[in-house]
Structures are given as structure tokens and as C-alpha cells.
Amino acid sequence: MQLEILSAVQLGAMIAKREVSCREVSKYFLDRVHQFDSIVSAMVNVFDEATVMEQADQVDSRILGGEKLSPLAGLPITIKDVLCLEGLPTTCSSKMLQNFRPPYNATSVQRLIDAGMIVLGKTNMDEFAMGSSTENSAFFPSRNPWALDRTPGGSSGGSAVTVAAGMSPLSIGSDTGGSVRQPAAFCGVCGLKPTYGLVSRFGLIAFASSLDQVGPFAHHVEDLAAVLQVIAGHDPRDSTSLNVAIPDLTSGLNAPLKGLRVGVVREHQDHPALDPEISKAVQATQKLLQSLGATIEEVHLPNSRHSVATYYVIAPCEASSNLARYEAAHYGYRARMTTEASSKSSTSGRNPLEEMMVVSRSQGLGEEVKRRIMLGTFALSAGYSDAYYKQALKVRRLIANDYQQAFQKVDVLLGPAFPTPAFRLGEKIDDPVQMYLGDQFTVEANLAGIPAMSLPAGFTRDGLPLAIQLQAPQLQEARLLNVGHQLQRAGLFEPKIAGLV
Amino acid sequence: MNVSREDILKVASLSKLELAEAEFEVVASKFRNVLAFVEQLNEVDTTGVEEMAHPVDVHTVTRSDTLQESLDHDVALSNAPKSDGEFFLVPPVLG
Numbered sequence: 001m002q003l004e005i006l007s008a009v010q011l012g013a014m015i016a017k018r019e020v021s022c023r024e025v026s027k028y029f030l031d032r033v034h035q036f037d038s039i040v041s042a043m044v045n046v047f048d049e050a051t052v053m054e055q056a057d058q059v060d061s062r063i064l065g066g067e068k069l070s071p072l073a074g075l076p077i078t079i080k081d082v083l084c085l086e087g088l089p090t091t092c093s094s095k096m097l098q099n100f101r102p103p104y105n106a107t108s109v110q111r112l113i114d115a116g117m118i119v120l121g122k123t124n125m126d127e128f129a130m131g132s133s134t135e136n137s138a139f140f141p142s143r144n145p146w147a148l149d150r151t152p153g154g155s156s157g158g159s160a161v162t163v164a165a166g167m168s169p170l171s172i173g174s175d176t177g178g179s180v181r182q183p184a185a186f187c188g189v190c191g192l193k194p195t196y197g198l199v200s201r202f203g204l205i206a207f208a209s210s211l212d213q214v215g216p217f218a219h220h221v222e223d224l225a226a227v228l229q230v231i232a233g234h235d236p237r238d239s240t241s242l243n244v245a246i247p248d249l250t251s252g253l254n255a256p257l258k259g260l261r262v263g264v265v266r267e268h269q270d271h272p273a274l275d276p277e278i279s280k281a282v283q284a285t286q287k288l289l290q291s292l293g294a295t296i297e298e299v300h301l302p303n304s305r306h307s308v309a310t311y312y313v314i315a316p317c318e319a320s321s322n323l324a325r326y327e328a329a330h331y332g333y334r335a336r337m338t339t340e341a342s343s344k345s346s347t348s349g350r351n352p353l354e355e356m357m358v359v360s361r362s363q364g365l366g367e368e369v370k371r372r373i374m375l376g377t378f379a380l381s382a383g384y385s386d387a388y389y390k391q392a393l394k395v396r397r398l399i400a401n402d403y404q405q406a407f408q409k410v411d412v413l414l415g416p417a418f419p420t421p422a423f424r425l426g427e428k429i430d431d432p433v434q435m436y437l438g439d440q441f442t443v444e445a446n447l448a449g450i451p452a453m454s455l456p457a458g459f460t461r462d463g464l465p466l467a468i469q470l471q472a473p474q475l476q477e478a479r480l481l482n483v484g485h486q487l488q489r490a491g492l493f494e495p496k497i498a499g500l501v
Numbered sequence: 502m503n504v505s506r507e508d509i510l511k512v513a514s515l516s517k518l519e520l521a522e523a524e525f526e527v528v529a530s531k532f533r534n535v536l537a538f539v540e541q542l543n544e545v546d547t548t549g550v551e552e553m554a555h556p557v558d559v560h561t562v563t564r565s566d567t568l569q570e571s572l573d574h575d576v577a578l579s580n581a582p583k584s585d586g587e588f589f590l591v592p593p594v595l596g
Contacts, residue, residue, distance in 0.1 A: 099580075100580055101579065101580060103572055103576045103577070103579065103580075104572075195557075196556040196557055197556075197557055210554060210555050210556060211556075236564065239562040240555075240557075240559060242557065303545070306541060306542060306545055309538060309539040309540075309541050309542050310542065312535065312538070312539055313539050313542065320516065324517070327517070328582055329581075329582070329589055329591050330580070330581060330589055331580035331581065331582070332580070332582070333582075334582035334583070337592070351593070351594055351595060352592035352593050352594075353591050353592045353593065353594045354517070355592070356591065356592045357517055358517050358518065358519050359519065361517055361518055362518050362519045362520070362521075365518075367524065367527075367528060370516075370518050370520075370528070371528055371531055371532055371535070373516045373518065374509070374512050374513055374516050374518065374528075374532060375532060375535060375536065377512050377515050377516040378508075378512045378536070379539075381512065381515060387543065388539065388542075390552055391542050391543065391545070391547060392539075392542055393552035393553050393554055394545075394547035394550040394551070394552055394553070395542055395545050395547060395550075396552075396553040397550050397551055397552065397553035398545070398547070398550060400553060400556070431534075432531050432534065432535055433534050433535060433538045436535070436538070446556075447556070448556060449556020449557055450556075474556075474557070
């Protein structure tokens with residue numbers, strides 16, 4: 001039986017009814033990890049079989065004992081290597097943290113484990129989540145399972161690949177400017193970035209603290225809802241975690257869409273870089289929504305054209321502050337100081353401690369990360385912070401205001417997730433501005449703090465996944481998931497596993 | 502703005518980073534390109550607009566000052582690049 005194509009919710013129900021054991025399911029997916037990871041390079045570290053089977057047996061015996069577990073109990077999941085997990089290193093795909101073993105679990109990870117989920121391992125990413133292709137991993141690039149010469153997107157590329165290739169029914173990643181939605185779009189799976197603060201950031205290694213949010217990947221919209229239901233909720237250990245009641249995210253999935261007001265963003269549909277096949281996919285989704293009883297309205301986000309520049313000031317500023325913690329004293333990579341290097345300290349004017357920190361940071365961090373730290377440091381430095389950082393924060397307000405106005409007219413926004421299908425490995429890696437421009441449609445949700453979801457929408461003529469994006473006002477995840485689930489049921493996409501055999 | 506070699510060296514130093522001569526030109530040219538790109542923000546009229554540092558209203562969160570469990574000493578030291586079992590060891594501050 002092909003378990004990888006079932007919805008996780010369905011598979012969880014089968015486990016609960018003991019039609020299949022957690023051991024069998026875990027073995028099935030772990031075998032697929034072993035079978036395919038050498039082709040797609042999605043995983044940084046995988047638990048050994050004995051450890052996975054031990055976890056699985058524990059869940060099986062709890063089920064056998066008649067314990068009432070979560071609907072996701074017994075299901076395997078992979079976790080982006082930016083989230084702390086005991087038992088394996090948490091590397092952020094960086095040489096800096098290659099051997100870092102977190103002494104605690106991230107709150108989101110702990111909640112998945114408490115729900116009885118089986119963690120298979122940690123997924124590859126752009127170093128410190130900085131990138132849109134997973135090529136900035138210090139270890140190796142991951143490959144798109146639909147076209148091995150193309151990137152899976154990023155920064156949560158490995159997570160998207162494990163789901164797309166049926167190596168895991170579920171994954172969680174982080175989304176700072178599109179890092180869940182864009183790889184989901186490139187790999188033909190569903191990806192959700194929740195409202196800022198809905199999921200705890202405790203144990204999520206920080207990139208840009210006012211933008212970072214944890215989100216799930218799955219083949220089915222109902223699975224996104226089930227995972228979010230487990231990981232969402234207030235956490236006293238994250239002071240920015242929202243203290244709000246979490247609604248039942250699954251009971252409204254089947255609500256009819258009659259009367260739903262859908263906005264199509266003119267600035268996105270007219271964007272010069274938008275691939276015609278993606279534009280067509282958005283139009284087809286629009287028609288599908290109309291057939292389900294929704295009305296379509298055109299909306300404007302006039303400051304949209306500045307969103308990428310705004311993001312690429314704010315995110316590096318926050319990163320420069322967050323990544324100051326890598327000082328090689330308490331954890332992380334420390335350079336071996338040769339006599340040459342320590343004698344250099346007298347010429348550089350740095351004391352031996354500072355010299356050790358500078359050399360360790362310079363060797364332990366990759367080029368993209370270093371450049372973003374420098375850009376953020378520059379934009380925050382005396383004499384420049386008004387022109388760069390503060391100006392970006394003001395434009396951020398204008399962008400958020402545009403969204404607020406749009407949501408007075410409509411319930412959700414429909415548009416593209418990314419301007420093109422998956423690009424080739426190496427295609428943009430030497431041109432950061434070109435790489436950043438791709439994030440046009442995703443960064444806005446992070447700047448405004450709203451939930452957004454990318455969904456598959458068929459394939460290009462060349463067989464690459466197409467995707468659309470839906471966005472909703474803050475805390476309207478239930479609405480977003482309802483629309484997504486109805487679109488899936490109406491045939492926007494059929495979950496498909498990328499064939500690698 | 503024009504960013505000189507000295508500007509880039511200074512910002513690297515403030516960032517506690519050092520660029521090898523071999524990578525300097527590549528990093529500097531990408532740095533300048535990105536900076537030129539984000540300068541478009543200067544065109545936006547933001548008179549009277551309040552800065553938005555955070556996507557939701559943030560309030561200072563407090564908790565009662567009571568004793569709570571924290572990491573064990575050996576666990577806290579377990580990732581230290583160098584330790585004597587009691588302290589983190591680093592090179593001398595005074596050279």
C-alpha cells in the first residue's frame with residue numbers, strides 16, 4: 001500500500017484504529033528517506049533506525065493501552081534544521097553550528113513530540129535561513145525532486161523535498177520572507193506561514209525576530225490545519241507569542257465558500273517578472289473560486305513595489321543583531337588559532353579574545369550570511385540608520401496599511417507565490433539582487449504579520465510544479481485553510497509524489 | 502551612495518568579521534549592488550508615518566520573580582568550545 005499519498009489525517013486515523021502500526025508507518029517512511037536522500041540531499045541528520053523504532057513502539061503501546069492520542073499520533077515528520085531538537089545536532093546548515101547539540105527542544109517541536117509524532121530527522125536549508133534556493137547550505141545544495149537540476153527553493157528546501165518525494169508525510173520549517181511558501185511552491189506541496197506570534201519562536205534559531213514564524217508542509221490542506229492545531233498557542237517562553245485562544249482549525253474546513261470575497265492584487269498580476277503560466281494558474285484559481293460561489297474583486301497594494309527593498313533592510317538589520325551571539329565562547333565553531341593568527345592580533349589591534357571571535361565568525365559563517373550581517377550593521381550604524389533602517393520601518397507601515405485597507409473590501413487575497421517555477425541550481429546564486437527580487441510576493445505577509453499559504457496549482461508544460469498564494473488578515477488561519485481545502489476538493493490540485501525511481 | 506573600500510572594511514570590523522583579500526572584491530561588489538537596490542526606499546514619502554518595528558502590538562511581558570528550573574551546569578557547558586568543567590574558557594582579553 002502506498003502510504004505516502006494518503007493524507008496524514010487519514011493515515012493517523014488508520015494508526016488510531018490499529019489498521020496499521022506506527023512501527024510499520026515509521027519504517028515505511030524511514031526506508032524512503034534511505035532510498036531517496038542520496039538523490040535529493042534533503043536531510044542534514046537522520047535518526048538511526050533503532051531510535052525511530054523505539055519512538056514508534058512507544059506510541060504503539062500507548063495506542064494498545066487504549067490511550068486517547070492526538071489525530072497525528074504515530075505519524076512521521078521531518079524538521080528544518082533551524083529548530084532545536086534534542087538527540088541530533090541542530091546546525092542551521094552552518095559550519096558555525098555543525099556540532100551544536102541543543103540542550104532542549106523548541107516549543108513547536110516539543111508539542112509535536114507530545115502529540116505522539118515520530119521525528120525522522122533534520123532537513124537541509126539555506127544557512128541560517130538566508131536564501132531562496134537551499135544553495136547557501138554550508139554542507140550541500142538540495143535538489144528539486146521534480147527536476148534534479150533545479151533548486152527546491154528555500155530556505156526550507158529540505159523540508160519541502162521530504163514531503164514532495166514522499167520521504168515524510170509532514171514537515172515543519174520557518175518562514176521569514178517566504179521560506180516555507182516558496183519551497184512548497186517549487187516542490188508542488190502545500191505550505192503555510194501562520195500569523196506572526198501564533199507559533200512560539202522558543203528554540204527557533206533567530207534570523208529576523210519580527211518576521212520569523214514556524215509553519216507546516218503537507219500534501220493536503222487538512223494536514224496543514226492538523227499540524228498548526230498542534231503547534232499553535234501561547235508560550236510563556238516567547239514574549240512575542242500571542243496570548244489568544246486558538247480556534248478549532250479543522251471543523252470549518254468544509255464550510256461552503258458562497259459569498260466569500262476574494263481580492264486579486266493588480267500589482268501582483270501585472271508584475272513584469274510574472275511567468276505567464278503562473279499568471280494563468282492564478283486566473284484559473286479565480287474561476288474555480290467563482291464556481292464555488294466566491295466573488296472576485298480587484299485590489300491595490302500601491303506600496304507593493306517597495307516590499308523587497310523594505311524586507312532586505314529590516315531582515316539584515318535584525319540578523320546583524322541576532323547573529324552577534326555567535327562569538328565562539330559558549331557554543332558553536334571556534335577557529336583553531338595558529339601562532340600566525342595570534343601574532344596577527346598585535347597588528348590588527350585586536351586583543352586575543354576579539355581576534356578569536358573575528359576569525360571564528362569569519363571562518364564559521366558563509367558569504368551570504370556575512371554579507372547580510374554587514375548590510376544590517378551598516379544600515380543600523382551611526383549616520384545611516386535614519387536613511388535605511390528607520391525609513392524601511394516606515395515603508396513597512398505603509399505596506400501593512402495597504403493590506404489593512406484591502407482586507408476591508410475582501411476576505412482573502414489570491415495571487416502568485418513566486419514569479420517563476422523552480423529555477424536551476426546555480427542560476428541566480430551569484431546575483432543577490434536577482435535572487436531577492438523573486439521574494440516579491442512572499443515578503444509582504446511577513447512584513448504585515450499576516451497568515452499566508454501556497455498551494456500547488458498544476459504543472460508547467462515542462463512538468464514543473466505551479467503554485468498560487470492565498471493571504472488573509474491576522475489570525476484568520478481558519479478562513480485561509482477553509483478556502484484552501486475547498487480549492488483542493490474542487491480540483492485545484494491532486495497531491496502527487498515526485499517519482500524518483 | 503558611494504561605498505569605499507574603507508567603508509566596507511569598517512563595517513566588517515563593526516560586524517566582528519574579516520574578509521580575506523581573495524573574497525573582498527566579490528563581497529564588496531555584491532554589498533554595493535544590494536545597497537544600491539534598497540536605496541529606492543528614499544523615493545517613498547514617509548512624512549508623518551510611524552515606524553513599524555513589529556507586526557503586532559507588543560507589550561512588555563512580565564512574570565513573577567520566582568525560582569524556576571534552569572539548565573544544569575554541565576548541560577550548559579556541554580557545547581562549549583573550551584571549558585574547565587566549571588567555566589567557559591576563552592583567550593585572554595588583555596593581549
